Amino acid sequence: MTPTPISSIVLEGREFFVKRDDLVDKYLTGNKFRKLHPLLVTPNKAFDKIISYGGTQSNAMLSISAMCKQKGWEYIYYTKEISKTQEEKNIGNLYLAKMLGMNHIQIPHTKYRTVINELQFNLDEKTFLIDQGGAIVDAKEGLDILAEEIREQRPNVKALATPSGTGTTALFLALSLPEYIVYTTPCVGDVNYLKKQMSALANLPDNLVILKPKKKYHFAKPYPNFLDIYKKTLSSGIEFDLIYSTGMWECLLEQTNEKILYIHSGGVSGNESMLERYKNKRLLV
Numbered sequence: 439m440t441p442t443p444i445s446s447i448v449l450e451g452r453e454f455f456v457k458r459d460d461l462v463d464k465y466l467t468g469n470k471f472r473k474l475h476p477l478l479v480t481p482n483k484a485f486d487k488i489i490s491y492g493g494t495q496s497n498a499m500l501s502i503s504a505m506c507k508q509k510g511w512e513y514i515y516y517t518k519e520i521s522k523t524q525e526e527k528n529i530g531n532l533y534l535a536k537m538l539g540m541n542h543i544q545i546p547h548t549k550y551r552t553v554i555n556e557l558q559f560n561l562d563e564k565t566f567l568i569d570q571g572g573a574i575v576d577a578k579e580g581l582d583i584l585a586e587e588i589r590e591q592r593p594n595v596k597a598l599a600t601p602s603g604t605g606t607t608a609l610f611l612a613l614s615l616p617e618y619i620v621y622t623t624p625c626v627g628d629v630n631y632l633k634k635q636m637s638a639l640a641n642l643p644d645n646l647v648i649l650k651p652k653k654k655y656h657f658a659k660p661y662p663n664f665l666d667i668y669k670k671t672l673s674s675g676i677e678f679d680l681i682y683s684t685g686m687w688e689c690l691l692e693q694t695n696e697k698i699l700y701i702h703s704g705g706v707s708g709n710e711s712m713l714e715r716y717k718n719k720r721l722l723v
């Protein structure tokens with residue numbers, strides 16, 4: 439694959455570079471594309487089915503669906519039970535993933551953990567199980583390719599930035615690119631929770647800098663200041679996702695002042711349904 443390009447934007451009078459991993463594909467984008475790399479290069483005939491589970495608006499869910507369509511693999515995705523209105527929505531990641539062929543199976547809340555825990559014991563050799571959020575053991579392979587692209591593109595910066603869910607992306611980038619500072623911020627849980635998640639994967643290197651969010655945000659909830667940041671970035675010429683990027687941009691604009699290469703992590707396809715939630719809360723007209 440040819441390396442994704444690097445664009446430049448101006449936010450609050452500051453220039454930032456953006457690594458355009460959002461341009462890889464409409465649905466298979468950003469760090470999910472990088473993490474799924476080992477499966478993407480697996481011969482189609484190695485598997486006939488992929489199983490995964492998690493939230494109904496997950497970017498990983500949608501990226502896996504796009505991958506399965508491309509590879510000709512059946513895709514089964516388990517979630518907790520959802521309402522009829524949610525199920526019948528014709529916008530958002532769940533809708534898009536189903537359009538791409540995903541088979542959605544709902545499990546009653548009380549049985550969810552048990553069913554998920556048992557998935558691993560009922561696999562045949564043609565079925566591959568992907569843990570929540572696209573967490574696959576060899577995710578580092580794809581992130582190493584991203585690191586190599588950045589190294590070869592030689593952007594004129596000393597720092598990179600990417601928001602964290604599990605922290606896999608930020609941690610592996612920091613490990614692969616010790617010559618850069620890698621800024622991140624937790625979008626799920628707080629700084630300590632993120633450090634704990636990351637520490638389970640590897641020791642935290644010194645060049646990884648975790649910025650503390652200005653206030654306690656709940657994951658994937660609408661916040662007026664996030665909407666402002668979203669609009670600001672959009673008018674700079676690039677659309678970013680409303681869930682992860684907003685917290686990261688807020689930290690970068692308030693807590694840093696050097697030139698930074700922002701790694702676009704995709705996820706823009708979920709914005710339509712997030713914007714609808716902003717409208718329902720009357721935060722957007």
Ligand SMILES: *Cc1c(COP(=O)(O)O)cnc(C)c1O
Binds near residue numbers: 498603605
């Ligand atoms: C999944 C995702 C993240 C978080 O990635 P981790 O590797 O889990 O930290 C960040 N941004 C977007 C847009 C995502 O879809």
